[in-house]
Amino acid sequence: MSQPNQTSKLAVMQNAKPQFPEFEKFAESIKSQERAKFAYEMKHGLRNNRAKDEKPKDTAQKLLKKARALILKHENKQAETVLRQAISLEPKDASMHALLGEVLMKDSARLMDALSCLMQAVKLEPTFGGHYALIGTLLMRLQKFEEAIDYFEIAVKFDPKNYIALSRMMHIKAHRARWDGFEKIPTYLKQFNNTRVLSDPFAFLSLCDDGEFQKQRSLSQVRAKLTNPVKAPIYTGGRPAGKKLRIGYFSNDYYNHATMHLMGGLLENHDRDRFELYLYDYGSKMRDHEHHRARQSADVFHDIRHMTTAQIVDLATRDGLDIAVDLKGFTEGGRLDMFNSRVAPVQVAYLGYPGTSGLKSMDYMVADRITIPSHLRKHYTENILYMPNCYQPNDESRYIAQMDDSRESHDLPEESFVFSTFNNPYKVTPREFDIWMNLLKEVPDSVLWYYVSNADIIDRLRKEAEARGVDGARIIPTGRMQPEYHLARLKHADLFLDTFNVNAHTTASDALWAGLPLVTKTGEQFAARVAGSILTAAGLEDLVTTTEKKYHDVALRIAQDPDYLADIRMRLAASHTNSPLFDTQGYTRDFERLMERAFQNYLDGNAPRSMGISAA
Template sequence: MAAGRTRHQNGDSRQRRRRITPKATPDSQPPMPSGAKLPAAGEQCLQQALHAHQNGRLDAALRGYLAVLEHSPSHATALANLASIHTRQSRFQEALACYQKALQSGDTTPELWFNHGNLQRRLGQGAEAAQSYARALQLNPRLYPAHCNLARLLLAQNRQAEATTALAAALTRFPEAPELLRLYGDALYHQDDAAAALAVYQKLAALQPDQASTYNALGVAYRASGQLQNAEAAWQRCLVIDAGHVVALTNLGTLYRLQKRHEAALVPLRKAVALQPGDPDCVASLACTLIDIGQISAALALTEPALALRPEHADLLGMHAFALVQQARIAEGQACLAKARRLKPANPVAIGNSLFSSLYSDQLDAPALTRLHQALADSLTDYPHPVSVQEPVGSAAATFKAGDKARPFAQRRVQRQQRPLRIGYLSPDFRAHPIGFFIEPVLQQHDRDRFHVTCYALPHAADSHSERLKSHGHRWRDFEGCNLRRMGETIRQDGIDILVDLAGHTAGGRMDLMACKPAPIQALFLGYPYTSGLAAMDYLIADRHLIPAPLEPLYRERVACLAHSFLCYQAQPGTPEVAALPALTHGHITFGSFNNLPKLSASCLDLWAGVLSAVPDSRLALMASSLADAGTRQRFRRHFIERGITGERIDLLPPVTPLTRFLAEYGRIDIALDPMPFNGGTTTCDALWMGVPVVTLAGQGFMSRMGVSLLNTLQRPEWIAADADGYVGIAAALAADIPRLQHIRSTLRAQMAQSGLCDAAGYTTGLERIYLEMMRI
């Protein structure tokens, strides 16, 4: 299930990163010509000072302007030019005093206000500088540098709307000014208006067809608009013009990574890092790609020295944490993520990574996890959500804005006419992914007379399974290129009664969208094995084995329980037949786990070492993507050796593809060991379907009771342990009874096929009953 993968949205932040740097506008205009009338001696001093200033003899010019001020202490030209010299010689306070005195003289010019604004900007007086630029433009609306500097200042202050207005006005006077167009495109982009930004960048590209940075900006806007092929072409064009454009290399490589084209991604990303080895964004993007292909040690070798140079870079900290988590170094990863959150307190990515990785920890009990989830999820309501839209016609629910706490459900009854109930499923995993597999039977079985279903596909690498899901005929909304506002507006305009999130805090999920409450009733289902922590999430769909009534206080949501298991398993086409019991040919028992490596906590490995000690000559086979990495294999092998288990008893295997080959690998395992505290979901179902019994240890939280749910539904409670000793005992007893293992191997698939785990019709009917009950409360 989705709970088995680590969340990281590094790709999105890289796509938004652009260095579109306009040419610098000078901090001051050339020496101002003489202004107010002076006595002859004063006029002579002024002309000599101007001549010296223009020829770079600043000390002589300074003496001349001071001489002018002896004749006329408030002479604006002398004061302004004296301020200019003070500025060039870093005497900023003296310069500021001169500008202020000149402005008080009444003999002001647009250039004087402009130069005053430049100095104020340099001194960090942003608001005052903006006022000075505005005053300069009132006096001379065609003062081009003032338009540019005002826009840059407003953008730097994150006053995007004001910058957009100012730039639109400037472009009426300078409609083809490249610098203004670039700034205007930036302002529109940062207001999440990618379509408008794209039009501006296209005009800029027509004016500057050989400007590399323009094509990089085009690529970013195309990417944000969901036009991925055009984005790729724009970045490739940028690199034709400038083969060493580091940001375009990084953006192109990140696009390839998000499309699962990892080998292609490595080429531009490695070149970017070679060109700028200290750039934290380049390093983070390359590290993420290396992690995706299991090269964890190589990723850490990049992030560790980069963090030594930039220890306060939040995205780099997040990527370093991602690599640590992939080696099951959860405490170290959590420490990095905590630091990243301090740097970006309400950032959804840092929050999601922190929460999801916390589920792997064997140091946090269930109440501590609940407190952490609620505290961090509440901070999502502090994030600047741009959602404020009207409730669709026909719904009696109140309009919710970003930051609103979920109201008591009894106050949010939805009045609907005699029409099908509108269900929305939100997920980045409508593809060949556990969630894509688990949701398919539901999409196949939904009663279309009573339920109208919309699938909201968050950005993901679509594949043939995506097309198969679309073929089931429900309404499909692709959110590629959509910002938060547009997604929220779409869901509201569709009049969704119940929005069901299938991702939670996993990769690609949008808990920030759920926090905006785009639907009157919201539920968490399938993709996240704990509480969301959100006050805006009304329900968590589970079962009574997962969440017995005494454990409901651990969850912020109201718990809605299915009759059997929370999962419905559907074998995929091409699934191999069950293999013969491997112990018969190997002469020993092989325990195994094909779960993701972060699930293998130190406590879990200690438990499994106990199993191996209890069953002499047995072996343990582990398969995970991170085990493609030699350094990671060495760490895990050393853990067992330190506990008295010789290295040759441990088989550490990289994953195999496609799925049919992966499932065939269960032919090497006699007994599967469920990890703890984070159980397997998909992997447990796969093992059972391939005839392999699974031993699990019952815990407290959702993620620690998935094995309990699956085995009880299968009517195999004898494989559920209440404590570590019981776990070892069950595994040893199974290992000692080869005939029993043979019988299990030959009958388990049929037993599973007839159980509630594979009853798609009954499962979907039960889910629909829950939806109707939600509407009645």
Template sequence: MRPTAGKHNPSQAAQLGLELVAAAPVVAAAVALDETDAERVKRVRTAVDEIQAGNLEAAAAILDPLLAAEPEDFDTLHAGAVLRLKLGRFAEALALMQKAVTKNPGDAQAQQNLGAMLARQGRLEEAAAYFTRAIAIDPRNVSAQTNLGLIYQSRGQIEAAVGCYRKAIAADPAAAEGHSRLAAALKDTGDLPGAIAAARRALELKPSYTEALSNLIHYLEHACDWRELPALEAKLDKLTAPALARGVKCGEAPLLSVVRSADPVRNLRVASSASKDLAASMASLNMHFPHERRRGPRKKLTIGYLSGDFRNHPVAHLVRGLFQRHDRERFRVIGYSYGPDDGSDYRRHIAASCDLFVDLRSAGTAAGARRIYEDGVDILIEITGYVAGNRLDIPALRPAPLQVSWLGFPGSTGATFFDYAIVDKIVLPPTEIQTFAERPIWMPHCYQVNDSDQPISARTFRRADFHLPENGFVFCCFNNTYKIEPQMFDLWMRLLKAVPGSVLWLLRSNPQAEENLKREATARGVAAERLLFDGKLPKDQHLARLSLADLALDTYVYNGHTTTSDALWAGVPVVGYAGTHFANRVSASLLTNLGLPELIANGLDRYEALVLSLVQDPAGLRTVRRRLAERRMRWPLFDTARFARNLEAALAGIWRLHEAGKPPSPIVIADPGPMETAPAA
């Protein structure tokens, strides 16, 4: 059976469409009323006031009779369209707005609002045309400039987006939203100082602007500029508390929440507020995918993997070897990609490893969801989560009977449209099941897959190639700079003081972070030159150079994930920090499943003591390295085939529950695969 829906055409980034509608002004607020009919004008104005006050029934009582009496009147059509949009009657709203534009094509605001509604459907090419017409009529139309900028940004045309946002700001310098949009685009260009300045300006204009504050905090984290963070985070907590208490969208990005807070209950509340807002927006599309006829036994299950990261990206580095290892007698594998095709080996290999590989870059919400449904996907696995550029709008429409969250986001999505999340008992202990909205699938080993075929370059690097000391102890941490925070950095500096001649080898991410970390080191009595920075290399060469380090150091609130796996695969021991939420328990899971639990520390004091004990016992550290080398190919962590078998057991198990008419329930997978129903939590 085909899904029931309104008419939706392909687009590029349907979730962007949600932002367009949210960014656009209420249509009726901008209606330039025809004054020739005083009584009609008065009634439409009254209806506009009621809409703005949220009194939609009162507005309908005025506008419905007017539409019946004067179905060709532009002002009434225009106001009626926004009323129906507010009421969730999207198809009617769109039809009225299209008619309004036909009646008065010279009205810039009507052109802009029609564009915003089309963008809501993901019809970005058509939307862009209406925004362009609105700008031609009125170059100072702020919403049209901003919305066109969002479309450019979704296409990766960042400089064009920046130009639109600057024009919007020139037209209305006091509009905080324009500065916030500009900040995000400047961050995408690599202009971190510009992004920080624009976000600050947005907050000056609108001090309660939680989205801008959330972004500013994250930009400062990227820059490792911690001086204002305690005050800014306290302000964000205060601003978001009322919304979180009501369970509505709070404005804080879920990713920022897990980066800055190790409180899994608060992480869930932030994610839930975002997912509820997304689900409500998607409901207005009025799409329904019937799944009842698909319930039943299968000779072969169709598994869909949805991601924007099937390219040279940490997620692809992890999953590269998985798809080819699925049992084709029992599973059909489809990859759905909405990210760029970078032509990398990762992209080519993943595409070739799927039975079908579908590029959804040109598909909007409705088209993307419909494609998944019509491909007969039984279980959809989303592997991006709340990362920038995600397409959670697609699973929000529930195109598959069962939907699973995995890998890309270290925590619960808070979404009711995901039935399950793939975890393990270290990152999510059974006693903390209440911190997840999804039902857990507890894997027998680590929840994170790794590629057992990942090549390491045969190139021989020397320490001198990277200005590392020949004889000094080399600590390393190649995590992204936003994961580095003051408490762990304090500890690292104490380590450098305690180990003469040692250095800390870090990833070169942006000049601001390098400058700020050196300043922070100096403030802690450590010479800035003991912090060494190096940029990215091709992955196989990066793995080869990692072996030059003596010991890798984990981060605090948000562990290394792929970064920890990389160090272990390269043969470098990692001291892992085990914390209180998913994001800072990953290294503990990785090390446990490599048979190295002695490298896990459950507190900062233990972490520091463990590192020093390894530094002060060179023979013991050599023994650890030898055990790591021996276990790398024998323990579960890097056994991709074993992971595939256990994942297949999980997928078959949840399908059996589904075909039996049972609701999704937590399950435990026991190696080599039998499923057990988890005890009630």
């Protein structure tokens, strides 16, 4: 899809009559489909919804309200049918076309149909910012990020209070290392201080380190979309002695994904004499080795991707879960709605989202004393289940490929010190980048090995380096690789430089498992404290800093003091066998004890409360 140029954008702003010739073919291509659907609906009585003497407009509005209720329950097929009925009665109502586009967008195979609906909405209401915001969201799904930014900017121009568009615009700019306007972010963020403002909680994690702010973003999302949370049923007794604890894990990441990289060993090491595992998959993208591994680990594996919320709740209830574990939160495709309706008497947020869910029916969140110390507990709506060491599981069986490669094969200098960052680019801000460029100046001939595969982003970063007095060629790009090969290449780096607002999470454990030291700075929110927890569990507390100056000084010392680097590497190698970070079986036993305590608290008739266990 072509990106709107400045002329077309100006036409949109000034004349309010945008032209989108590239979309005309979509509208034309579906006309025959629309006629066929109309005939089908007439045949099956789907268009006979008007009460006697009721005006078509009033009927259409009733149908629109019904469709919105269906969408909240994830009954999207029914919602589509109802919306098409409404549109047949009020074909010039832009909001109906837009909502239909939003529904179709939920199916990755129907994005072009969704786009046709959204463009029809734009033609009917060319100055309504919400339609452009939806197109921007669809372009995000298509990974047309630069075009998405343009549409979000148009949305915000028409409607400065379209906070969804504003938050997504800022988030994608971070993904693209577009730091123009970075200084405006604090001003932008002030607009979100109203708890009624609806926005994407995940989009803000990298934009600021503020636990209370992140909590309010979660609460605003929940208040807008998830009403009447279901309380846990009162335990009335009758549980057979010795009955296995039944745990249900809910996710759409049972494939080659960071979540499975971390918890594959946990699933495989669960004590089957005491626990039964039910895995609920609502949309894994692939059926690969990791997917097969998850299926093999489960006593029961349910594919629930086509189920409505009500159907999922009914299934989980029939399965008789004791504990339900949400592995997604506000990350892509998350389904907090089912937890709002309650799928088990004890519900736990775990691993996937580094922040609070804001959900009253989410009883617990798994953490540790570093990620959520007692003085920061106020930023979380859940009660905290404290693991004795790091909250994050690791799989001690992870395979590192044996590669006959060299630094040269990765375009790295053989003798120079290699700084590296393997975090997703959206986590990097000018704050970190300034420090990194100073380190390159202070360590002659050093380079920065940068995880970024897009050519225009690396060009942008090199220009940023040159603006800071550093030769842009000293930034060496590297892209995505299969996990075992990614782990293998890490041996060619000397030090991993972490990001601040959102630390390295899985990426930090990857680095340490591969023998690559990491230096981090600990902040306030959960996402800014994860690497500190990981390093502490590995016995490398001296690489955890609390200020930007200390972060810089520790990194510089490692680069300039070969003996200190050798000592770190020796301790890091020992951590593979003597630290709790890489003790998968020990972690699993601790996790199981924590789940048992939480469930026993329920059986005892107590309300959820924060609790922890000591190391075994």
